[in-house]
Amino acid sequence: MTTDLRVLRPDDWDEWYGKLERAFGGAAESPEERALWSDLTEHDRFIGAWDGEECVGTAGAFSFRVTVPGGASVKAGGVTMVSVASTHRRRGVLTSMMRRQLDDVRSWGEPLAVLTASEPVIYGRFGYGVATQQLRAEIDTSRVRLTVPEGTDDVRLRLVEPGADAVRDACEAVYARRVATRPGMLARLPGWERLPVLDPESDRKGSSPLQCLVAERDGEVVGYARYFNKQDWDAAGPKGTIELRDLEALDPAAYAALWRLLFDIDLTSTITTYNRPVDDAFQHLVTDVRRCRIGVRDSLHLRLVDVGAALETRTYQTPVDVVFEVEDAFCPWNEGRWRLTGDAKGASCERTADAADLALSVRELGAAYLGGVSLTSLGAAGRVRELRQGALAEASIAFSSDVAPWLPHGF
Template sequence: MEIEVRRFEGSLKAWFDAVDISFGQRVVDEDLPVVEAYTELDRALAAYAGDRVVGTAGIFSFDMTIPGGRMPVAGITMVGVHPTHRRRGILTAMMRAQLDAIHERGEPLAVLWASEAAIYGRFGYGLATFKASIEIERARAGFREQHVPRGTFRLLEPDEATAACRPVYERYLPTRIGAFSRSEGWWRAEFIHDPERWRRGGGPAFFLLHETDGVGDAYARYRMHGDWDERGPKGSIDVQEAIALNPAAERELWAYLFSVDLSAKTRAFNVPVDWGMRFMLSEPRRLGMTIGDAVWLRIVDLPAALERRAYAGRDRLILEVRDGFCPWNAGQWEVEANPDGARATKTDADPDLVVEAADLGSAYLGGVSFAELGLAARIEECTPGAAARADALLRTPLAPWCPAVF
């Protein structure tokens, strides 16, 4: 049967019924009023076999912090093909339709967290940010220096957590490249909503606010996984999100999270790879940090993406970009960059660097260098020193980091 990819037509429940088949889940009616507030059905694509949906591709519309400011991006989500219809080109067809629509809408970038990392490179997505996971025993979470706490803590009820935590996040947003803006619906569905079936055996979510002089400057969402044996408690604290606006607040926040009663260890799935806690603890190796992939980035409109980014210096480079999936990006581009932005124009001049679109996406936020890509034979340096010059332009003080999966 012929497959047709087009805008999804149907109810919110029908959408999530179709989405969840790909992820081995089932939507629950009580979730629908919550997810309705942030689900953009007007941007949802579906693959139809007759009148039956066999594939889905959704988008969250938000701004992402980039070097020099914020940019509207398409947050790709809820992408899947039903197991009954794999290996028929459905995903490629949905990616084709989705990127064309994003380009027409004028969003220069598309970003995603990949459920399976091998999928998206062929569509021009490059791995642009990383995240660290940690697990540390409570007894080993000692700090290098004594600290007199300045702040206080409050445990918040779910119905007050957004109002207290969102202002902290909004102040944090412009300070970390890779963070994204969140709607009221996102806060409700992804931060507050906490059905038991999502807890993976843990307890309910706790919402912790740190205040200094009465003003919130850090927060955390965490849950406890209780466990006991004949020697006593050996449970764990799972930190889903922790945001702090300054080193003092971050130290006090994590001192709390490392020492909750009846826990033997603290775990976190997603902290920055350049996390300051590495230099606050007396035994940083006890964090057991492991690095994993996070956000994949696709440059959809190359001149717009390059021109709206800020740079760490001034230079002129000719880039040859190879882009078979979005051919409007392909060719030689003269990029004249400065701290306020750039001018990117098509040219016939010989290139300084030859790069695939996916690898330019990896480098765009400053989290991956052309020197690293060179080690993997992912670039061709036509002018000696061009990779180092490009890295000097794109470098950022901190590694890009996305605080939450979307």
């Protein structure tokens, strides 16, 4: 059986998206969510696999910019909406779409490809490494308190309508100022500001409509938190939950003020959050971190589409001069030896015939690229081989990041 890969035509979007929904269980999304993804779809960057007149595979690549260590905003293909019909699995459909997609991303001059995985086991064979993690927490606010920094009381807090244009614009301005400060964050292009305030009633599952709290200083919005309030009661009384969607702030006082109010909302005794940076500062404000029930899971998977260009776009914590022997069977243009020289000011990465210092696959480079996974830990797992004594520690320190990389939302 053969399939035909073709660029998604606007007239085919409804059928294409319907097949995606079926592959992910068959439940139809809300009209609001479906409309948003329809508007955000870049048709010339999305493909479908067709068996005759039937769509049997879907894949897309948003045009993103992702922050890398040093603060640069680097072009990346945001791989998304990947599915294969159950009737056509194990027939090479996924591999053919991944092949076409990475060829396209390379032709567009984007040195990175990124994705979030419904099943992490799938994408390693295509060269993606897990580059960021997300922290989840379930905080018992009846037993945990906060110790806040000086100036917290000077921050004004207001509850506002999250979807109002002025509110959304003010929150987006805060987010935009935060993007360059943490690797892994995405610069939101026009239209994407709608995603954080998407709130279909059918998805609330007993929670309130989306709430928005803004922090202000001298009339300027310096932080915000968006959340749901889910009320519950038992024989002892109220035991509601605050479900935190996102929170950003420009300084420690505004950050602490937002968290403190969330802790103090009447009739609640729990705050849950499912996507925070692993080094999120609330862990240092709470009086009992054990009662925050913290866990982590994989988040952003990253692939170097162009090894040389990708390694040149970021900076390095310490001076580094290392030759990598890179294995990349799926994108053979990356295979071979690359000399990386760089420091905190910039870097160059070029082909070389010099002896290799470290041997690894492109998957390990992707995992380490944003500074959240150490090359030393990959070496301890046998995933990086040290060919020159001392090279692994030198490179691992250089690749590290002061702050943990983090993907703030899916796509």
